Amino acid sequence: MFGSTVSSAKDNNLAIPHDNTAQEIHINVEKKYQEIDGFGASGAWAMDPIGAEWSEENKNKVADLLFSQDKGIGLSMWRFNIGAGSEETDKNIIKDRFRRAESFKTGKNEPYDWSKQAGQQWFLQAAKERGVEEFIAFVNSPPVWMTKNGHGQPDSSVGSTNLKEEYINDFAVFLSDVLEYFEQEQLPFDYISPINEPTWDWNRAGQEGNRYNIDDMKKVIRALYHELQNRDLETEIDIPEAVEYTSLLDDDIYSAFTGRNNSRYNSGNASGAYPGKYREYIKEFLGDNEIKDMVGNKISAHAYWSDYFSGEDRLIPLRKKVRENIDRYDPNAKMWMSEYCILGGNGPGRDLSMRTALDIARLIHYDMVETQASAWQWWLSMSPYDYKDGLIYTDYLKPGDEETIIESKLLWALGNYSRFVRPGAYRVDLNGANDKDGLMGSAYYKEEDNQLSIVLVNYSNETKPVHLNVDGLPWNKKAIQFKPYITSDNYDLEQKNLFPAHKVFNVPPRSVVTLVGK
Known part of the structure; x- marks a missing residue:
């Protein structure tokens, strides 16, 4: 159910220390597009x-x-x-x-x-x-x-x-x-x-x-x-x-x-x-x-x-x-x-x-x-x-x-x-994930709440490892952590374990994932 924080051994594979094949995703919070x-x-x-x-x-x-x-x-x-x-x-x-x-x-x-x-x-x-x-x-x-x-x-x-x-x-x-x-x-x-x-x-x-x-x-x-x-x-x-x-x-x-x-x-x-x-x-x-x-x-x-x-x-x-x-x-x-x-x-x-x-x-x-x-x-x-x-x-x-x-x-x-x-959030610049048959990503920042939300859509049948690079936030880069919420065959907007931004996150196949940094 939504909001569950129950984890499993499988969940521990969502965020890993390193992966040389990871897609580099770059987000610039200071470059704004439309207001939501x-x-x-x-x-x-x-x-x-x-x-x-x-x-x-x-x-x-x-x-x-x-x-x-x-x-x-x-x-x-x-x-x-x-x-x-x-x-x-x-x-x-x-x-x-x-x-x-x-x-x-x-x-x-x-x-x-x-x-x-x-x-x-x-x-x-x-x-x-x-x-x-x-x-x-x-x-x-x-x-x-x-x-x-x-x-x-x-x-x-x-x-x-x-x-x-x-x-x-x-x-x-x-x-x-x-x-x-x-x-x-x-x-x-x-x-x-x-x-x-x-x-x-x-x-x-x-x-x-x-x-x-x-x-x-x-x-x-x-x-x-x-x-x-x-x-x-x-x-x-x-x-x-x-x-x-x-x-x-x-x-x-x-x-x-x-x-x-x-x-x-x-x-x-x-x-x-x-x-x-x-x-x-x-x-x-x-x-x-x-x-x-x-x-x-x-x-x-x-x-x-x-x-x-x-x-x-x-x-x-x-x-x-x-x-x-x-x-x-x-x-x-x-x-x-x-x-x-x-x-x-x-x-x-x-x-x-x-x-x-x-x-x-x-x-x-x-x-x-x-x-x-x-x-x-x-x-x-x-x-x-x-x-x-x-x-x-x-x-x-x-x-x-x-x-x-x-x-x-x-x-x-x-x-x-x-x-x-x-x-009141703004869509902000995200580069590195815009493949309609693979991984798509968009990012949104609401200054009032100091919340960054990144929505990743993995249309493919493969796990997509990603590494997130965020610029423009009023936080220390090393302190950024993300909370994932996953919708897939197995999950309904389910909350998973918090992970630090320096880790690689494995986006599950055929899933929609929101990463919330606050």
Whole structure:
């Protein structure tokens, strides 16, 4: 279990005096890159029925696994879905009850009902109690009473968006009312994401959703920004939650990435099918000075199809292009990876093993060092599905079913980042470990806590001996000691024996290891 300090003879081989074959890893704490906002996951869907229907004992077990820095992975960010009300209107469209959502307000002239979404609210409170630091409220669709077709997803008749033009200001008021309520309840949201994956058409989708072209989006952003300003709410707008990195790119950079002259992104279902523009999000938001200020000089996107796509290796080249594109407008602009799970042909089928855990740990590594993401957020914190979309799984589908809690290795591998790379830390320079098929390493330093955290991902089947050379710390080099935490086939973020920095550390095969120096 996490936090165990039980050692064995095998553990004594993790740190050894000398090894001439050891990789030399050099870390310079004084050379800083992006500031870290946090690591998180979403409470959407499953958390409502689980939070409303499960026993207190089992809900607390789930909350501990997700949020506790002693018993679990210590997420520092939590995503709360503000529902559109499909639970009342869309049962014939959204058959799966786990994908429908209530709304706090069911009509323009109806009162707010803050008892709605009780399950999600339980986990929101549980996250706060366990030390989660950053909270994001996100929206898949405006409330159904604001939509053109009266549903929580569009159809082909509604044009570029399902949000009625005359309800744009009402939408801003609704979101601000929700934010204000939770602030009064001592559960303030740091960020509000009013739009999700706007490039998708979402027509009669099996979940809540909505498309928006660029002009539609900017109208929502302006209305929401001014409403927040009028109320002195300090919640920052998060935008655009683009469905994939390629949709972010300027046309010329996208063309260079694809190798096709004058090509433009048009992969989203809405592109070309509906009026307006559904691409070039970096340019449209960071390149527009008015909007850039309204969204905190930050761009957010989902990393779907960003590793391999149609036989194409995108893992590193695409991330380099995203960073290049952001730097074109402002090297100081922040980038968030705000949602990911495995889609496509590899999506179906739960995988609780290190195979998926290592694939995701590698993807996180390159999001941190190439895209220079300030935040990294997984999709479903808990999933009832036979799919690679959860950190924790359950076979619970209806009241009366067993309240199963099934941990994945991915949960604990994410914990190698989330537990130790805390908000306010900076990624710092690390050289000597950047092999996507072997050993990858990134380092983070939080001056406030005087803590250095080094995350090593060993994708290979071989032990990787490393020797760490650290410069720039306010400590005597000879006094530096590291505490290892290992996730592998045999361990779930397990703490091992402290070792001095002058020793060689053997990174186990097929593992994720965090070395904490303090």
